[in-house]
Amino acid sequence: MTTLLDVRDLTVRFGQTRAVDGISFTLDEGETLGLVGESGCGKSTAALALMGLLEAARLDGSASFGGRDLLALDEARMRSIRGAELAMIFQDPATALHPLIRVGDQVAEVLRTHLGSNRREATARALDLFRKVGIAAPEVRLRAYPHEMSGGMCQRVMIAAAIACSPRLLLADEPTTALDVTVQAQILGLLRDLSREFGMAMILITHDLGVVAGMTDRVAVMYAGRIVEAAPTGALFAAPAHPYTVGLLGSVPRLDAGWDDDLATIPGSVQTAADASGCRFAPRCARASNACRTEPALIPTGEGRAVACWHPA
Amino acid sequence: MRRYVAARLGQAAVLLLGVSVIGFALMHLAPGGPLALYTLNPTVTAQDIERVKHLFGLDQPVYVQYVKWVYGFLSGHWGYSFFGGRSVAPIVLERIPATLELMGSSLLLALAMGVAIGIWAAVRRNTLVDYGTATVAMLALSLPTFWFGLLAIYVFAQVLGWLPAGGIETTGNGSLIDRLTHLLLPMLVLALVLTAQWSRYTRSAMIDILTQDYIRTARAKGLGPVRVLVGHGLRAALVPLVTLAGLQLPLLVGGALVTETVFSWPGMGLLFISALDNRDYPVLMAILMVGALFVVLGNLAADIAVALIDPRIRLSHV
Numbered sequence: 304m305t306t307l308l309d310v311r312d313l314t315v316r317f318g319q320t321r322a323v324d325g326i327s328f329t330l331d332e333g334e335t336l337g338l339v340g341e342s343g344c345g346k347s348t349a350a351l352a353l354m355g356l357l358e359a360a361r362l363d364g365s366a367s368f369g370g371r372d373l374l375a376l377d378e379a380r381m382r383s384i385r386g387a388e389l390a391m392i393f394q395d396p397a398t399a400l401h402p403l404i405r406v407g408d409q410v411a412e413v414l415r416t417h418l419g420s421n422r423r424e425a426t427a428r429a430l431d432l433f434r435k436v437g438i439a440a441p442e443v444r445l446r447a448y449p450h451e452m453s454g455g456m457c458q459r460v461m462i463a464a465a466i467a468c469s470p471r472l473l474l475a476d477e478p479t480t481a482l483d484v485t486v487q488a489q490i491l492g493l494l495r496d497l498s499r500e501f502g503m504a505m506i507l508i509t510h511d512l513g514v515v516a517g518m519t520d521r522v523a524v525m526y527a528g529r530i531v532e533a534a535p536t537g538a539l540f541a542a543p544a545h546p547y548t549v550g551l552l553g554s555v556p557r558l559d560a561g562w563d564d565d566l567a568t569i570p571g572s573v574q575t576a577a578d579a580s581g582c583r584f585a586p587r588c589a590r591a592s593n594a595c596r597t598e599p600a601l602i603p604t605g606e607g608r609a610v611a612c613w614h615p616a
Numbered sequence: 617m618r619r620y621v622a623a624r625l626g627q628a629a630v631l632l633l634g635v636s637v638i639g640f641a642l643m644h645l646a647p648g649g650p651l652a653l654y655t656l657n658p659t660v661t662a663q664d665i666e667r668v669k670h671l672f673g674l675d676q677p678v679y680v681q682y683v684k685w686v687y688g689f690l691s692g693h694w695g696y697s698f699f700g701g702r703s704v705a706p707i708v709l710e711r712i713p714a715t716l717e718l719m720g721s722s723l724l725l726a727l728a729m730g731v732a733i734g735i736w737a738a739v740r741r742n743t744l745v746d747y748g749t750a751t752v753a754m755l756a757l758s759l760p761t762f763w764f765g766l767l768a769i770y771v772f773a774q775v776l777g778w779l780p781a782g783g784i785e786t787t788g789n790g791s792l793i794d795r796l797t798h799l800l801l802p803m804l805v806l807a808l809v810l811t812a813q814w815s816r817y818t819r820s821a822m823i824d825i826l827t828q829d830y831i832r833t834a835r836a837k838g839l840g841p842v843r844v845l846v847g848h849g850l851r852a853a854l855v856p857l858v859t860l861a862g863l864q865l866p867l868l869v870g871g872a873l874v875t876e877t878v879f880s881w882p883g884m885g886l887l888f889i890s891a892l893d894n895r896d897y898p899v900l901m902a903i904l905m906v907g908a909l910f911v912v913l914g915n916l917a918a919d920i921a922v923a924l925i926d927p928r929i930r931l932s933h934v
């Protein structure tokens with residue numbers, strides 16, 4: 304397996320806040336990585352940084368993608384990669400599609416931009432893509448507007464546009480969060496099938512560990528802008544090492560109750576406070592000790608696993 | 617759609633009726649009248665005035681005059697000018713092309729410039745470009761059109777002598793160049809206020825739109841900046857902008873009236889002012905109705921255009 308993406312010390316600053324704080328990970332060709340963490344931990348920011356879609360942010364580190372550093376490319380080079388080799392789909396398919404443009408045209412426009420297809424070729428190919436992503440009556444749907452379609456259908460359209468140029472990597476940012484449970488399963492199944500069929504690598508972003516089970520090869524767990532644990536999916540579920548992962552998996556009842564309330568109130572301050580005093584999860588961690596005042600690094604523990612904790616489970 | 621248009625036209629008819637009642641009433645309530653001037657003339661006797669009043673039908677009660685006017689207007693007899701005695705319809709209708717030329721060219725210019733400036737300011741928001749265009753726009757909006765008109769005449773006609781001070785063409789020289797040089801100043805003056813409005817409106821619409829998810833999607837697809845800003849951004853802004861165009865029509869008509877007066881532009885506005893001076897009731901009413909019809913139909917056209925642009929809007933009910 305060759306490495307497709309090698310992210311090193313990716314840091315994203317909005318003014319003084321570090322939304323992403325030095326994360327590193329690699330991804331092989333065709334591999335699927337789950338990026339998991341609660342709301343506000345920097346998952347979307349990391350993905351948008353790789354896409355070069357963040358404005359008013361300061362980026363540091365490097366992200367080598369097929370030999371080029373995504374963070375160092377100029378806008379014109381980046382534009383030729385975006386939507387072609389590196390594609391992204393978003394959380395809310397209803398708002399991610401342009402409300403006044405026919406969905407078929409929204410897919411065809413990718414082909415016309417990157418492959419220089421003419422209108423007829425692009426429409427014919429869009430029809431193929433609609434079939435591929437399982438849209439019923441694709442000939443009719445090509446001419447539909449987003450408001451005439453369900454959320455699941457809209458997400459299929461987004462996926463069709465994303466895979467139009469057979470990208471090597473698809474960033475899927477909470478692609479099923481806005482959808483019904485049954486539709487969620489269908490969309491996840493579709494993504495898995497497509498990534499297998501085309502050997503397309505994928506980063507599946509979610510706050511729900513349940514989603515990554517059976518979907519991904521590996522999982523990276525983020526907390527407050529950092530990766531706190533990374534492991535093969537099966538191993539992570541079998542034996543989570545970081546107390547936060549343990550909490551996410553719901554195996555510690557104590558973390559259930561005040562969980563959301565805590566998160567809602569802390570976000571901004573948690574990072575600056577943690578900057579001074581070591582492990583960011585310590586204030587909410589049952590295992591915290593004096594050692595946790597020093598920030599733990601993400602240390603490999605063998606078998607493709609790594610954890611950033613002084614007291615791993 | 618057809619039912620919608622029919623219903624809207626029905627509404628328009630009621631509206632125009634209201635406009636005519638109010639216009640007619642105001643005209644007759646105003647002190648003085650078409651014959652006021654003659655009462656000061658010692659050679660005109662009281663009998664003469666009575667005779668003329670009777671001739672024009674001004675001795676009848678106002679409501680009788682109104683009903684007669686409505687009947688005449690609807691059957692195509694718009695009456696005769698009190699001054700000169702010409703039939704009103706051709707007097708008014710022959711002025712329409714000049715007014716349309718001025719309003720149309722100003723509107724197109726204002727649209728092009730206002731939208732371009734608005735997009736520019738939105739993309740560069742909170743920079744010098746944004747503040748600069750905002751200041752100029754506020755200036756243009758807060759100073760009256762006639763002031764800009766007089767300033768333009770002073771600078772470009774009087775001091776520099778580059779352009780004519782008024783009129784639509786040099787008598788005896790109707791060449792295209794001549795007409796364009798005459799059009800330039802009034803067009804720019806009328807376009808100024810409209811451009812200022814359009815630029816501010818486009819800016820706020822675009823700032824809102826540029827934060828939308830579908831713009832991020834467009835960029836994620838690798839589309840170029842023009843495609844993103846115009847193909848996706850401006851396209852979404854068309855709905856509020858076309859709505860604004862409809863709402864702006866009265867402003868355009870009012871602005872054209874002032875501009876025509878300042879530049880002696882021989883359109884309906886100039887005719888209106890002189891008819892107002894003369895209390896030429898039939899001419900005033902005809903201009904009022906043509907102007908109101910223009911605004912009402914323009915609004916209807918804007919609403920239909922919005923429905924054509926935005927597939928989510930259905931024109932099935934009123």
Ligand SMILES: Nc1ncnc2c1ncn2[C@@H]1O[C@H](COP(=O)(O)OP(=O)(O)OP(=O)(O)O)[C@@H](O)[C@H]1O
Nearest residue numbers: 317322340341342343344345346347348349510570
């Ligand atoms: N444009 C921005 N300007 C300033 N701060 C931002 C900006 N975008 C994101 N942030 C901050 O960065 C942090 C990470 O946000 P991000 O959207 O990446 O989180 P997330 O993990 O994707 O969360 P969610 O599950 O809600 O999508 C948050 O604290 C957020 O407030």
Ligand SMILES: [Mg+2]
Nearest residue numbers: 346347348476
């Ligand atoms: Mg997010």
